[in-house]
Amino acid sequence: MDMLSWTQKHPQNWSTLEVLDWLYYVAEAKNLDVAKLRGEQFNSVTGKELCEMTLSKFLERDPEYGQQFYEMFRRLVNEAQFITPQQSEVNPETSTQFTDLVNALLSSTSNDEIMDMDDTTSSKCFLSVGKTQSILT
Secondary structure (H helix, E strand, C coil): CCCCHHHHCCHHHCCHHHHHHHHHHHHHHCCCCCCCCCHHHHCCCCHHHHHHCCHHHHHHHCCCCHHHHHHHHHHHHHHEEEECCHHHCCCCHHHHHHHHHHHHHHHCCCCCCCCCCCCCCCCCCCCCCCCEEEECC
16 A cells, blocks of 8 residues: 555545555654554544644643644645646656645644644634645545
């Protein structure tokens, strides 16, 4: 299975395995101690559910790294622009561009750009103007 398949679609369409792939990709890229990562708490989370999770839900699942994952995920969703492929034409560069955006977000340390979310409201994966494109399937 392609461990970067999550880069080819909108997070709302991620499978449970793609959520875990993204989680461990971020952990590795941020040099987080994967022994402390509570990935099992995300085992049954789909992309749609991840999109609806608030900061407090991320923290419930992973008190150690939940805030970092929440912030990275919100930035990813807010800074990426997702498009629908024209008649199943897939640009092979979109996956690389999306991964490049993720890597740029991982190397950024500014929290000022992170979307402010009220924990009482469900956060949906709505799109905003972004720096790159990925495939919405």
